[in-house]
Amino acid sequence: MSKHRVSRRQFLTYTLTGVGGFMAAGMLMPMVRFAVDPVLTVEAGGDFIATPLKISDITSEPQRVDFTFEQKDAWYTSDVSNTAWVYKDEQDNIVALSPVCKHLGCTVGWGTGDNPEEFFCPCHFGRYTKDGTNVKGTPPLAPLDVYPFQEKDGLLYLGKAEPKKKEA
């Protein structure tokens, strides 16, 4: 009878394997979710967020627009505020640029450097021309991201900023 008794050591091994397996599953599940999630969120990513800026108020001079939206990050909901530089170019097209420097992510300002007609990054003196193109010889290696936009009820709606597409 005593032959089949589970020894103390065996008992421990079994239990630990059980616990370990459980923990591994706990770790794997979120990883699977990470892998799958991007696919699921593509649709939601198409959301446009209202800004307080009227389309009719957009001029050829870049102006700063702040817009806030609610972001759900797992259990944590917070208001995220974003900024865009918005203006009309020579062809009267609306341009909305992200203020995040493509070097290491500081916030760029319009005309705050030596050149009044450029975007300037105070961190390592990065420069961008009005259309967001990075000036050669300064640290940034890519042009500023661009926000897709929509017009609704006369207001400007902005989507998620994307890297600038290469001009054809």
Place this chain on the structure above:
Amino acid sequence: MKWVSKDIETYLTAKEYVDTAVIPLYSVSFGNEMRESASGAEFITLLTSYLERQFTGRLLLLPPFTYLKSDYPENIVQQLKKWEENIEKNEFKHIFYITSESDWKIYEKELKGSLIWLPSLPLEHLNDQQKISMIESQVKQLLSLFTQKWNENE
């Protein structure tokens, strides 16, 4: 950059560009000072995170240096000096301490980094939007202080 793994990863590859460390100083007290203690910390948190956003690429926002207000000031200053030593060893050229606690003014001279004292603003009755604009107006002045310091040593 913030004290999170993703940012630290970037920091380690771009060290030469990040020459500024920012340390919020929080005092913790209980009893009738609890309220001010919390609102002071909240104010400094908001302010420093906004600052970090503006200067992401050049500064590293460290976790706050937290101490009991009832502790002996010499101990607190001593402790902070140890932080300072370590930060300096890590090739940060500029160190900024940001606090809403006016007592620090007395010990400013003992520190090598620059101490920035800002009186805490009452935030409890404001909504998020109002908080942001309030903080923003404060940070504006701070921004020029930072760029000034950077330019001095350029």
